[in-house]
Amino acid sequence: MPGTSLGRVLPESEQDLVVAGLLRQLWARPHGAYPFRPLAQMCAVWAEEFEQDYAAAGAAGRIDPGLARAGIALFRALPGTAEDQMLLSMDLHGDNILAAQRAPWLVIDPKPYVGDPAYDVLQHMLNCEDRLAADPAALATRMAGLAGVDAGRVRLWLFARSVQESMCSPLMRQVAGQLAPP
Numbered sequence: 001m002p003g004t005s006l007g008r009v010l011p012e013s014e015q016d017l018v019v020a021g022l023l024r025q026l027w028a029r030p031h032g033a034y035p036f037r038p039l040a041q042m043c044a045v046w047a048e049e050f051e052q053d054y055a056a057a058g059a060a061g062r063i064d065p066g067l068a069r070a071g072i073a074l075f076r077a078l079p080g081t082a083e084d085q086m087l088l089s090m091d092l093h094g095d096n097i098l099a100a101q102r103a104p105w106l107v108i109d110p111k112p113y114v115g116d117p118a119y120d121v122l123q124h125m126l127n128c129e130d131r132l133a134a135d136p137a138a139l140a141t142r143m144a145g146l147a148g149v150d151a152g153r154v155r156l157w158l159f160a161r162s163v164q165e166s167m168c169s170p171l172m173r174q175v176a177g178q179l180a181p182p
Helices: 014-024 039-056 067-083 117-127 128-135 136-147 151-168 170-179
Strands: 085-089 097-099 105-107 113-115
Touching: 014 097, 014 105, 014 117, 014 128, 039 067, 039 113, 067 151, 085 117, 085 136, 097 128, 097 170, 105 170, 113 151, 117 136, 117 151, 128 136, 128 170, 136 170, 151 170
Parallel strands: none
Antiparallel strands: 085 113, 097 105
């Protein structure tokens, strides 16, 4: 029915195809007359918040200090190394995609930034907790292939974002440990 969310209709693995297809349709070069916030700005704010929370937390709630440093440094650096700068949705997942009459699926609740399209597949992946816990590298590779972005960049973004989210999530600490670059 119109208005039914993708997350209620299709299993996650089938949602992957819809999410990736919609992202590919949505990505566009930003128009100079309409400035949007840069992804680097959001990453810098979130990295600073992580560092403050990390410093204030007890040892039990912290990720390994080496992983924390590497992940947050990468979270700050990745936006500046992207080959493409596109208008991003930033919050595309099964509950922000609705069945419709004028198209099979419509995106709601975008949070537009300009930046690396490899970042834009993350929110869907973060909502796929079982698959993320089982094999985050495989999920990153799958989503990158479906979205037509570099799998290595998606994996790096997923590592960095997992570190950034690790203070409140044992799953994110686990994922960061599994994806840590050599």
